[in-house]
Amino acid sequence: MTLTFQDLGLSSSLMQSISKMGFEEPSPIQAQTIPLGLQNKDVIGQAQTGTGKTAAFGIPLIEKIDVKKEHIQAVVVAPTRELAIQVSEELYKIGYHKRTRVLPIYGGQDINRQIRSLKKNPHIIVGTPGRLIDHINRKTIRLNAVHTVVLDEADEMLNMGFIEDIESILSNVPEERQTLLFSATMPDPIRRIAEKFMQNPELVKVKAKEMTVPNITQYYLETQERKKFDILTRLLDIQSPELAIVFGRTKRRVDELSEALTLRGYTAEGIHGDLTQAKRMSTLRKFKEGAIEVLVATDVAARGLDISGVTHVYNFDVPQDPESYVHRIGRTGRAGKTGMAMTFVTPRELDIVKNIERTTKRKMDRMKPPTLDEAIESQQQMTVEKIRSIIESDNLSFYKRTAEELLEEFDAQDVVAAAIKFMTKEPNSVEVKLTEEAPLYSKSKGKNRSSNNRRRGDYNRSGGQKKPNNRSYGDRDRSKGNNNKRRYSNSK
Ligand SMILES: Nc1ncnc2c1ncn2[C@@H]1O[C@H](COP(=O)(O)OP(=O)(O)OP(=O)(O)O)[C@@H](O)[C@H]1O
Numbered sequence: 001m002t003l004t005f006q007d008l009g010l011s012s013s014l015m016q017s018i019s020k021m022g023f024e025e026p027s028p029i030q031a032q033t034i035p036l037g038l039q040n041k042d043v044i045g046q047a048q049t050g051t052g053k054t055a056a057f058g059i060p061l062i063e064k065i066d067v068k069k070e071h072i073q074a075v076v077v078a079p080t081r082e083l084a085i086q087v088s089e090e091l092y093k094i095g096y097h098k099r100t101r102v103l104p105i106y107g108g109q110d111i112n113r114q115i116r117s118l119k120k121n122p123h124i125i126v127g128t129p130g131r132l133i134d135h136i137n138r139k140t141i142r143l144n145a146v147h148t149v150v151l152d153e154a155d156e157m158l159n160m161g162f163i164e165d166i167e168s169i170l171s172n173v174p175e176e177r178q179t180l181l182f183s184a185t186m187p188d189p190i191r192r193i194a195e196k197f198m199q200n201p202e203l204v205k206v207k208a209k210e211m212t213v214p215n216i217t218q219y220y221l222e223t224q225e226r227k228k229f230d231i232l233t234r235l236l237d238i239q240s241p242e243l244a245i246v247f248g249r250t251k252r253r254v255d256e257l258s259e260a261l262t263l264r265g266y267t268a269e270g271i272h273g274d275l276t277q278a279k280r281m282s283t284l285r286k287f288k289e290g291a292i293e294v295l296v297a298t299d300v301a302a303r304g305l306d307i308s309g310v311t312h313v314y315n316f317d318v319p320q321d322p323e324s325y326v327h328r329i330g331r332t333g334r335a336g337k338t339g340m341a342m343t344f345v346t347p348r349e350l351d352i353v354k355n356i357e358r359t360t361k362r363k364m365d366r367m368k369p370p371t372l373d374e375a376i377e378s379q380q381q382m383t384v385e386k387i388r389s390i391i392e393s394d395n396l397s398f399y400k401r402t403a404e405e406l407l408e409e410f411d412a413q414d415v416v417a418a419a420i421k422f423m424t425k426e427p428n429s430v431e432v433k434l435t436e437e438a439p440l441y442s443k444s445k446g447k448n449r450s451s452n453n454r455r456r457g458d459y460n461r462s463g464g465q466k467k468p469n470n471r472s473y474g475d476r477d478r479s480k481g482n483n484n485k486r487r488y489s490n491s492k
């Protein structure tokens, strides 16, 4: 009974793009939303992180564009620049064969350049609220022929204080329109907005027992504040993630952590709202390309980020609330792939873990912080594996004479041990000093929560080009990773 994209009655140009993107079958949110979108219904969509909400609104949106018309027909509003770019790239791909013109519009980019791009008559604009308002006021964007509006990550726009901007954008769009509202979480204020601005919206809520996707294994580690950093580096050594994101509570924390990681020999960089747009983009690009192994980020900096290959998320500081936990760990385990999330808690913060577990309806397993010996042991194991694979695959004749000479002079065990020692990345003990963060207290205890990471002003997200479509879809029946098909499997 699995629904296919074909069943949804999409046009051939869209089918072509979708298959080029490697999508095999619609994800549950897509299967439910696309038909409603095509029928011009208002939709409130809620589904877990990484389950394809972008294409859920993107596919019907593109289907409804009349490419012959030379004006803006749809507006997508997203909370951050990086997200605006990421969404517009996904829409560009979906609309590629149909030749839909999509333009991202965001603050921090030269406005005159944007005005020039707007003169090329894009069909769809993907923008951040502030810059959209700016263009509306300058009359460089006219929304009088817009038939579809999408609010992506509505909860985050609310958190960032964009509500008035959104109201003002919506009031510039004809009332006869379709409004789609998407979010991974759906707090009450968002429901109220929906009541005010949408017409009999259909609520599409992908049923899930838990708020987090099942393919992320979740752990917490109880430790003292001052031990966290050593534990982080040991975990990085033991788990050797493909790509990892480390979350810190504040911008200062992110700066200090990325410096400290660099000092210990990891390639790490940080992103947060105080960095320039150019710096944030280049860091994200390097991370996507794998030139950086560890991305250190504040909460908001990583919301909505879609980077394939993020295998591990470390909550170096416990997140402020369950919602931010859900978004943080949702940077891994996307599109059906597996992921691991480790949350560090000090003894006084244990209540927060309980609170998160209650909200997400999912227990985290307790993980014992690894010891230094365990870290060294696992590094040695990696060396041994490397040696094994070299013996199996390389032609070693060039080295054999030297090996013989060494063996004549020394005991064989010593020679091998020395080689292993030389090749093993020993845990680096360079002293690092992090400014301590005060523990967070569970809300339920009525104590103040840390307020030094105000969400507003710290918005930055991922954008940039994604890797080509050779990502497999974490498809359980298919063990080989690198095929061209991406299949949705995590909620079946
Ligand atoms: N039907 C599909 N088959 C395979 N891959 C898909 C499918 N739909 C979407 N994807 C891919 O899954 C990834 C996650 O999608 P997307 O970013 O839209 O998730 P999301 O639900 O918006 O997550 P978040 O809540 O974190 O914003 C993207 O790389 C996207 O291209």
Ligand SMILES: [Mg+2]
Residues within 6 Å of the ligand: 053, 054, 304
């Ligand atoms: Mg999204």
